[in-house]
Amino acid sequence: MTHSTKPVGRTLVFGALTAAFYTGFFAYGDTIAAHFAQGSLWAAGPIATVFAVSYLHGEFASNLWATLGISAVRKHERTTVTATKRPAQRPTLHA
Amino acid sequence: MDMLALDPTKFIDLNTMSIVFLFLVGFIGGLVSGFIGSGGAFVLTPGMMSLGVPGTVAVASNMCHKFPKALVGAIKRFRYGQVDVKMGLIMAVSAIVGVQVGIKVQQIVLAMWGQAGSDLYVSLSFVLVLVFVGGYVMKDAIHCARSGGEEETTALARRLQTIELWPMISFPRSGLRISLWFTLPVGFATGLLAATIAVGGFVGVPGMIYVLGVPGLMASATELVVAFVMGLGGSVNWAMHGMVDIRLVLIILGGSLLGVQLGAIGTTYVRPHMIKMVMATIMLIVAVSRGLALPTYLVKLGFMELPDATISLLKNVSFASMCLALLTGAVIILGSMWAGRKAQVAAS
Incomplete structure (x- = not known):
């Protein structure tokens, strides 16, 4: 566990941004959903929306767990099998 | 924005119960996905359908929540040095081909035996794949646990890695070098399963x-x-x-982005065999769940007869056991995280 300071500020900022995004969206939820359901180029709507939420809410969630003291532990280094070595150069004919 | 009415045949009215249900299933599904790489989808689609969402909208909305969740989880775990991007991209390309073939197979089954036949095919695939693969993963997880949590490369993998079949590809992150021809079928099978039972990870991982x-x-x-x-x-x-x-997608994402990050953090608290243990447990319970759904489709196809009350009971027990699979996975993850954290506090 890291002993760095907890990201309270970032949690609050991204929490507020996420809350504002969700509030704004659901104020017109049915209308927006109806527009996005027209298909064709409107497909960009839901895709762009989920990318925006991934960033805002994703950052909020990440900072929230860190603020609550739940962070990754680097207790063991990754153990992987050793790659098989590429065979030596192909045999060449030294005539 | 001009006013456009929401088509009531495609989109349900949201109430507090459905919002809470979707958020919670999203959170638990996210937790499991962050930990084992997949999961949640098998409960979310039938869960949405039980709220009255038509099947195609449920599948589409589920998929639209799945990729941002996977993105956030992948970024988180990449930071922990756990992601082999090169392997992931090669697998993904072959999986896309598998998905297309899987869809074609589904269409053929649907045309030949109708909806009940298609449902039976999906459930049979679920049961066969999950019992076989889940059983193997469970056996390996128990073996790993007994040998102190050490993972061993299988004899099959070691053998395949020694076969020099052009083009050979190095995956430094995973620490291996293997022919593309052995990588492609794994991705293809992942896509094929994803198109059939919506959880390709049960074969991919x-x-x-x-x-x-x-x-x-x-x-x-x-x-x-x-x-x-x-x-x-x-x-x-x-x-x-x-x-x-998009309304359903955002509600599910609200829960799943919290869950997927917690699941990703959880992988650093536990020994690697716990991932196999959780995956195998979920797979085997889901196999039982789908096994319970089989008689319903056999009745529809006229192969057997059962009273309506029994069919209804089987359906409910099947759905409940699917939720149980997800919950059990979540409890094991949170439990092992708790134990890992306690051990860490005790050590420091």
């Missing part, structure tokens, strides 16, 4: 571990890359047909 020799921790994280690529492609396709209910 064990395939990477046991066939290619990718460490379990790395395989479960790399599966998130595969899920992102496949989910993005599928979501664009569904969205172009206007089948995504």
